[in-house]
Amino acid sequence: MIEFLVQPFFEFEFMRRALVGCLALALGATPMGVFLLLRRMSLMGDAMSHAILPGAALGYLAFGLSLAAMTIGGILAGLLVVLLAGLVTRSSVLKEDASLAAFYLLSLAAGVMIVSLRGNNLDLLHVLFGSVLALDDGSLLLIAAIASTTVLGLALLLRPLALECFDPAFLRGVSRLSPVAHYGFLGLVVFNLVAGFHALGTLMAVGIMILPAAAARLWARNLGPLLLIAVGIAFLSGLTGLLLSFHADVPAGPAIVLMCGLAYIGSLLLAPDGMLAGRLPTRRHLES
Amino acid sequence: MIRFDNLTLGYDRHPAIHHLSAEVPAGTLLAVVGPNGAGKSTLLKGIAGELRPLGGRIVLAPATRDALAYLPQRGEMDFAFPISVFEMVAMGLWREIGPFGKVRHAHLHRVEAALAAVGLTGFESRPVGSLSGGQLQRARFARLILQDAPLILLDEPFAALDARTVADLTQTLLAWHREGRTILTVVHDFDQVRRHFPTCLLLAREPVAYGPTAEVLTEPLLARARQLSEAFDEQAGVCQREDEEAHA
Numbered sequence: 001m002i003e004f005l006v007q008p009f010f011e012f013e014f015m016r017r018a019l020v021g022c023l024a025l026a027l028g029a030t031p032m033g034v035f036l037l038l039r040r041m042s043l044m045g046d047a048m049s050h051a052i053l054p055g056a057a058l059g060y061l062a063f064g065l066s067l068a069a070m071t072i073g074g075i076l077a078g079l080l081v082v083l084l085a086g087l088v089t090r091s092s093v094l095k096e097d098a099s100l101a102a103f104y105l106l107s108l109a110a111g112v113m114i115v116s117l118r119g120n121n122l123d124l125l126h127v128l129f130g131s132v133l134a135l136d137d138g139s140l141l142l143i144a145a146i147a148s149t150t151v152l153g154l155a156l157l158l159r160p161l162a163l164e165c166f167d168p169a170f171l172r173g174v175s176r177l178s179p180v181a182h183y184g185f186l187g188l189v190v191f192n193l194v195a196g197f198h199a200l201g202t203l204m205a206v207g208i209m210i211l212p213a214a215a216a217r218l219w220a221r222n223l224g225p226l227l228l229i230a231v232g233i234a235f236l237s238g239l240t241g242l243l244l245s246f247h248a249d250v251p252a253g254p255a256i257v258l259m260c261g262l263a264y265i266g267s268l269l270l271a272p273d274g275m276l277a278g279r280l281p282t283r284r285h286l287e288s
Numbered sequence: 289m290i291r292f293d294n295l296t297l298g299y300d301r302h303p304a305i306h307h308l309s310a311e312v313p314a315g316t317l318l319a320v321v322g323p324n325g326a327g328k329s330t331l332l333k334g335i336a337g338e339l340r341p342l343g344g345r346i347v348l349a350p351a352t353r354d355a356l357a358y359l360p361q362r363g364e365m366d367f368a369f370p371i372s373v374f375e376m377v378a379m380g381l382w383r384e385i386g387p388f389g390k391v392r393h394a395h396l397h398r399v400e401a402a403l404a405a406v407g408l409t410g411f412e413s414r415p416v417g418s419l420s421g422g423q424l425q426r427a428r429f430a431r432l433i434l435q436d437a438p439l440i441l442l443d444e445p446f447a448a449l450d451a452r453t454v455a456d457l458t459q460t461l462l463a464w465h466r467e468g469r470t471i472l473t474v475v476h477d478f479d480q481v482r483r484h485f486p487t488c489l490l491l492a493r494e495p496v497a498y499g500p501t502a503e504v505l506t507e508p509l510l511a512r513a514r515q516l517s518e519a520f521d522e523q524a525g526v527c528q529r530e531d532e533e534a535h536a
Contacts, residue, residue, distance in 0.1 A: 036372075038364075038366075038369055136464075156387070156388075157387075158389075160387050160389045162371075163379060163382075165366065165369060166365065166366055166369040166376075167363060167365045167366070167369055167376075167379070168364050169360060169363055169364040169378060170363070170364075170365075173336065173357075173385075174382045174383055174435075175382065175386070175387075179385060188422075217370070220370065221370050221415055222370050222371070222372065223371065224368055226370055256435060257356055
């Protein structure tokens with residue numbers, strides 16, 4: 001049993017790298033997912049990942065399969081969309097979902113058009129579905145650096161960000177940090193999606209963000225525990241997903257996201273705020 | 289504390305309240321009254337800095353702009369957010385602690401004291417989303433207590449509350465008054481205004497009367513306030529009053 005669990009990591013360097021990558025993603029991307037969830041922007045992670053794709057594709061087309069070019073391209077495209085959408089949200093009647101949707105769609109359309117100019121879509125599959133089992137030093141360092149930045153950034157932003165999610169009018173009333181929290185947070189989301197697409201691909205990166213967050217929300221009623229549980233679920237899903245991929249010989253990215261999904265479904269069934277808890281023929285009610 | 293100079297506030301060039309000139313001295317406990325749509329909430333929004341005047345200006349005592357506390361009628365709180373009553377009330381300490389400051393023992397005691405003052409002792413760890421309407425309003429008052437502001441703006445703080453909650457929260461309000469804070473409160477209950485509020489501003493999209501409550505809440509003035517129209521007239525012409533005053 002222990003051999004089954006541990007041996008792949010002892011034996012193969014690529015498994016160890018993948019595991020470290022998963023740990024970094026759990027520490028960085030998953031807390032972003034928690035706040036996306038709390039801001040009711042869970043689907044925006046998906047939208048943002050589409051916004052990043054054209055930038056990465058542009059970097060790829062200009063400089064080939066270069067980590068730096070694709071990363072910078074992705075980050076720039078993501079930040080541009082976040083900035084424009086934020087500007088529209090804060091100065092027009094449109095809400096955040098509408099303005100983000102508008103700009104990510106534009107970004108995606110522009111990206112698809114740019115890619116079609118060169119007409120080679122095969123390598124782009126790598127961008128879409130990532131390669132957690134083939135993380136080289138550069139990718140691993142990038143993911144770790146982004147995770148570190150995120151943890152630091154979140155430590156700085158935590159209070160204003162929590163207030164911005166819970167009671168934005170109050171935060172606007174007592175401080176000028178509301179836009180700082182807003183843009184800072186979405187900037188970190190962009191960084192983490194870029195980190196995620198190197199490991200899991202743009203489409204899968206959202207999975208390790210949102211699914212553990214949604215699962216954890218069913219267990220925790222306070223922000224601190226919520227963040228810790230979500231990170232724990234994400235890392236365990238990464239670990240079990242890698243093992244599943246190794247032993248059953250299936251692709252690692254989907255395996256990891258499916259494990260996150262398993263944690264989510266399990267939480268739905270078992271957690272105190274899940275689907276079943278309120279419906280069981282429960283114990284008798286309390287006196288007061 | 290506050291001076292309104294020929295102030296006009298509104299939306300899309302339509303005034304919600306226009307040509308208000310008045311001065312509110314420090315330490316005033318002022319009831320803002322008037323029919324629905326009279327511009328009461330708009331006035332508080334303007335003072336809080338959430339709405340730019342269409343004309344005229346609002347002059348606040350120095351350093352008040354950044355230290356006022358404003359309780360809007362409908363907040364933007366997200367009740368699904370996982371936060372406890374204690375943490376929500378502690379938000380009132382933001383100006384002292386800020387984004388990075390340490391929460392000290394003295395702070396925790398003050399949060400406890402504020403909760404006790406509004407009768408919410410024992411509710412510390414309850415999720416905010418689980419509170420009833422009255423309990424939530426008590427919690428919002430506790431947060432205001434901690435904000436410790438010299439100028440407090442309350443927009444219909446007693447709407448849809450039972451008599452006991454109103455009585456309790458009124459005590460908090462009167463305590464602020466004794467501490468010398470300036471308080472502007474939108475109220476609909478005239479009995480309550482007569483009992484507790486020394487000064488009164490009667491609005492009906494323009495100032496109708498301002499002064500001691502007994503002189504403002506009179507039948508002729510109230511009748512006049514009721515008559516003034518509520519709806520925006522889409523075809524309304526440009527208001528000429530400023531020009532007339534300039535010529536006079």
